[in-house]
Amino acid sequence: MQYLSKNGAKVGxxxxxxGGAVTIIGAAKIPELSAGVVFYGIPPEAAAxxxxxxxxxxxxxxxKDDWCTPQVVDAFETGMKAAGKSIExxxxxxxxxxxxxxxxxxxxxxxxxxxxxxxxxxxxxxLG
Numbered sequence: 001m002q003y004l005s006k007n008g009a010k011v012g013x014x015x016x017x018x019g020g021a022v023t024i025i026g027a028a029k030i031p032e033l034s035a036g037v038v039f040y041g042i043p044p045e046a047a048a049x050x051x052x053x054x055x056x057x058x059x060x061x062x063x064k065d066d067w068c069t070p071q072v073v074d075a076f077e078t079g080m081k082a083a084g085k086s087i088e089x090x091x092x093x094x095x096x097x098x099x100x101x102x103x104x105x106x107x108x109x110x111x112x113x114x115x116x117x118x119x120x121x122x123x124x125x126x127l128g
Contacts, residue, residue: 005032010127014119016099017041017067020059028052035126037119040068040096042076050079056086058122060115065096090118 001011012035015023020041027036028048038059057080061073073091080087092111097103099112 001030001032010034012036012123012127015039015041017097020068021047024048024053024057027055027057035123037122039099039115039119040065042068042072049083050076050085051083053080053083053085056088056122056126058088058090058119060090060092060099060119062094062096062098062111063091064094067096088118088122090115 004011011033013023013026013030013033014037015021016039018041020038021043023036023038023041025043025048026033029052031054033055035056036058038057040061059076061068061070063070070091073089077087077089092098092108092115094108094111095106097106098108099115101107101112
């Protein structure tokens with residue numbers, strides 16, 4: 001990211017599950033990032049607090065998630081808004097890992113396509 005940003009490129013970060021949590025950590029700690037998209041992952045506040053986030057974020061969560069529960073997502077969204085941070089947050093009537101085609105028991109094609117379309121569109125503005 002440092003190399004790319006030194007040469008004028010804008011860099012976005014996305015991740016799923018633990019990778020989603022890592023995306024939030026990156027949004028708080030990696031100054032070379034321009035935007036991030038989170039899929040069903042939130043780190044503990046000891047790793048990254050909403051107030052520490054420095055870039056625009058978009059986030060996708062499942063309403064039937066037993067890891068990033070709706071209550072955890074609500075608290076994260078409330079923290080972001082209270083800190084005056086930019087977040088576009090979507091919730092889907094789906095289960096955790098709904099984008100993962102390899103997990104047929106939870107994959108939700110309609111929600112996955114909608115989320116991915118929103119994510120790619122979101123990256124267009126900050127990344128050019």
